[in-house]
Amino acid sequence: MDAYDSDERTSGAATTPGRRSRRTAADLDETAESGGDLDLSGLTGVVGYRLRRAQLAVFEDFNRRFQRFDLKPAQYSALLVIGDNPGRKQSEIAAALGIQRPNFVAMLDELERRGLAERTRSTTDRRSHAVVLTEHGRRLLAEARAEQAQQETDLGDLLGPGGRDALVSLLHRLTQAE
Amino acid sequence: MDAYDSDERTSGAATTPGRRSRRTAADLDETAESGGDLDLSGLTGVVGYRLRRAQLAVFEDFNRRFQRFDLKPAQYSALLVIGDNPGRKQSEIAAALGIQRPNFVAMLDELERRGLAERTRSTTDRRSHAVVLTEHGRRLLAEARAEQAQQETDLGDLLGPGGRDALVSLLHRLTQAE
DNA sequence: CGTTATTTGATATACGCCATAACAATTATC
DNA sequence: GATAATTGTTATGGCGTATATCAAATAACG
Incomplete structure (x- = not known):
């Protein structure tokens, strides 16, 4: 592994x-x-070993919590970024998520199929697709945000006071340099 | 992602x-x-997002460092555990690494093909394979350990004094509970 | 003892994630 | 206006991982 x-x-x-x-x-x-x-x-x-194990554990917990939304981490992050950046180009959303453009197509297809997001053709550049959430998508995202906040709170309890923030800070430093 | x-x-x-x-x-x-x-x-x-990004960054760094050994993280961890537990059953090694037994077969095949590890039939239980490192495997592992220690040192420099240990400790807590 | 259950390694298979190449439509560049 | 670059898309392959299944060997148990 x-x-x-x-x-x-x-x-x-x-x-x-x-x-x-x-x-x-x-x-x-x-x-x-x-x-x-x-x-x-x-x-x-x-560090690398611990990182991998911890990431798997946290994601497993995430998947348990988000079963009722039928949302995987990647899908949730997509809803989140689209929700906070409505009308952005499809490629911009993908890049922000660290997803290759080709791989984001099927993902957006699925979100659109479920009525959570929409592609709208830009009037200024007919190549690009402006991506937005539907009303349904916004409602689901609101509930998902709450569940995610709960996970964050629970992780805070697990890691002690300041432990969660310290962890986030240390992890952030690892992605800044390399 | x-x-x-x-x-x-x-x-x-x-x-x-x-x-x-x-x-x-x-x-x-x-x-x-x-x-x-x-x-x-x-x-x-x-936390989950930061964990994933940090893990990818550290693994990327690992792959750069271990290019000369032609070892991926999973392969290195396998050599390490086999080296520290010579003669153990194939299934025990796999379980310790968090790898499903079926998936460990091809991996051991490759290590054996490269002359780094060996399967030896146990005399007491003719089902199981006692796995050991070859002399070549031990030599490569020794070099790899040194390179890995260097990465750990560099991560320590990046995270500040005590930062690396604090990170390991926090990450460990995430895998204890869940 | 002999039948049944479990363990061990292995094969086949499938799914998800990720990366690259190539393409058509559109726009930018010069 | 010809050429280059961008955007979304399709096709495709690699890699990691999960499950079902199997044969050989051993363990459990009546």
Whole structure:
């Protein structure tokens, strides 16, 4: 699923005890192995590994919460950006979401099929499609926003006071540089 | 790509100014839109969105660094876990990595084809395959560990003192509960 | 002991996400 | 006015992941 390894020099506090590949004589019985748990110390303190696992967990939670809306993360983010930027070009919405234009076509098709969004031909540039939400789309988005806010609140409870904000800030820094 | 929305009640510090869906009269010119940047305030402070973006960024960096090894994150993590748990069953390795057993078959095939890992039939249970690294695999893993440690160090520099450890700790909490 | 259930590795398959190439219509450039 | 660039679209392939199914081997249990 993912990867990475940690190193004692780079991991200070948040890492688990850990053990290295070179075993001592006292560990030889474990090298033979029987039924115990695996040694995952090489992965536990690694940013990339933790990021992947956390993202999967949060998305899983998202999907549970949004089952009643029949909205996947990508669909919700699309509704959100369209709702906050009505009348923008289809390609602009896609770019903002980090979705390739070709892949956004089918996605918008689906939103349109469900009566949540609309393509309207621009009068000034007949190439582009100005995308807007329907009334139905706006209503659904309002409910979805509330559910999303609840998830954010629950994550705040889980991460402690200031923990959620600290996390968002740290994550933001990772996308700024690279 | 992903989704989520933030809410002023749940986001304290780390969020951007933002703007809500209901516009004021002063914002009407932006509702018509022309060429400016999009309003992404609904996404910037959201844990799920930030997680996804950060994970993609860190993985991209990983892939750049590991090009010379021809190792993808999943392959590196497999080598790592096998190296730290030699002789374990194929299914145990897969489970530890969060990979479905069927999907791990082709992956191990590839590692075996490249002479990095080996399947050896267990003498006690002729169903299972005890998986180990070859000498070549151990040598490659040693180099890969060093490169990975360097990435971790660089991430530490980027996130400030204690920032990396704090991030790992916060991410860990997200996977503990859910 | 022998029948049944479970485990293990493997194959086939399908779905979703993502990327690129190519195209027609339209607009911009010069 | 010829050429280039943009926009939406289609087609297509790769990659990761999930499920159903299977044969071989072992475990469970009457």
